Amino acid sequence: MSQVDAGAGEAAAAAPTAGPGAGRAPSPLWTFGFLRSELVTTFRRWRTLALLGVLAAVPVLVGIAVRIETRDGSSAGGGGGGEGPAFIAQITNNGLFLVFTALAATLPFFLPMAIGVVAGDAVAGEANAGTLRYLLVAPAGRTRLLLTKYATTMAFCLVATLVVAVSALAVGALLFPLGDLTTISGTRISFAEGLARALLIALVVAASLIGVAALGLFVSTLTNSGIAAMATTVGLLITVQILDQIPQLHALQPYFFSHYWLSFADLMRDPVYWDDLVKNLGLQALYAVVFGSAAWARFTTKDITA
Template sequence: MSQAEQVTATGSADGPEAPPRPRSLLWTPPRPRNPLWTLGLLRSELTTLLRRHRTFALLGVLAAVPVLIGIAVRIETGGGGGGAGGTDGGAGPAFLAQVTNNGLFLVFASLAATLPVFLPMAVGVVAGDAIAGEASSGTLRYLLVAPAGRTRLLLAKYASVLTFCLVATLVVAASALAVGALLFPVGEVTTISGTRISFGEGLVRAGLTAAVVALSLTGFAALGLFVSTLTGSGIGAMAATVGLLITVQILDSIPQLSGVHAYLFPHYWMSFADVLREPVHWDDLVKNFQLQGLYVAVFGSAAWARFTAKDITA
């Protein structure tokens, strides 16, 4: 029997008595990606971010702001009470006027002081460095060698930036609460509307305010992540992100451009003050959440489109 006939009869050129081929020579379908790998990737990103000296420095600066505000108010008032009652004015002045009566208001005053500049600048540094920092250090290509995929890596990066938004906001709130309780009396809270609520409900409002502030930064975080995909320089991406922040805030302060103010991501940031009204005013809060969601959708999609087509070998 010829070799061709033997192959036809036995299905193998090795003959009917040939031993089975080793498993290493047989083709096997690729294994499905384990969802636990995504969790491991996210955990690795969070660990790396929260252990960096730069992150500790940013959080330290944010924690120092409530301390400086509390000491300044304490020195100015001589430690006495007698602040103004509930007002319906601007968020910052209304909260500062209440600090000497109730140290809990230092939480709201500190968030009002850090949200326009300090908090978004810290987020801009972290978001701008998310992808560009890996590219400039040469570690981006090694991250993509692992079976994570670019989409999963980008999502993990964005999730780590969002975690930093929450941690940074909570650091400001916790520092302000500790300093306020140490330097000023605490008790029932007089809302901006002039009504009084219990101290426990005031703590709940403070926590809700911190959550609103963190959510207010999600759109800017997506914008910073998109900028980070455009360049291989971490410093350049951070500078560009912070520059965009300053530019947009300047545009938001020009009355002649009032027609576009409602579309600028920081326009509704100070709406968190409505949490301390009785009842809570939700109109501007909802507009803020919708605007941030729009920025996340637009610039998140743009970051994905850019990153999935990015040449990481250049």
């Protein structure tokens, strides 16, 4: 808790030093100062660092498991059954595939859960710790505070995804050979192009989390309990994932934020199959606008008592 208090205090303290012309429209520099202090607060929390540590550990575990399983020369994934996360069968031939496997393994749960924790905590956590009113004392305005919180959450989406990708690339390079790779369409691309596609995939995965981030932020404005907001967001995430598996709901499923998540794998086709990727990005944008504006409607009209 002391971390939270200190962080919020810092954010509040940053306001007067950076914004001398407070009465009039705040300068853009001031906004960046606010965002920066918010980012520093978030990324300095032990909770955030622990989440990132867990995410970084997933590729290490997958890499070591595949390495041990294939020591005798057999192929990963149970010998042709195609079990396990996507791309797992190709890891032994090319360490770069560990990046895709790690992202495919963390995207359904670990990544969105981490986002849910950070987004759920964004507003409710401050209210819980009694620091929200101090933040609002600064002449930031509620809309600006909310935007800053959302920008911070999205920055966390990107950082979390990159942590998984970079950790996977490091483990893949250490344990497995690198080189030209075969796309899932059977054509060959150079390692440099593979690396570029891996970066693109990481960006798409980060963008896939925008919807959960917006949902979490909205939930966060509904309650004054940080834990309740996190639990609700993660609970919604699990519920949606389960509903996405029920065939009778196929008419609704294209509107679930998690429905097109695995479409990032389409970037590994040659030529790239854009249909689902575009649908995914459009859906995430829709969630961001709907729940972002709902969060705005709620936060700008709510009574701040803590």
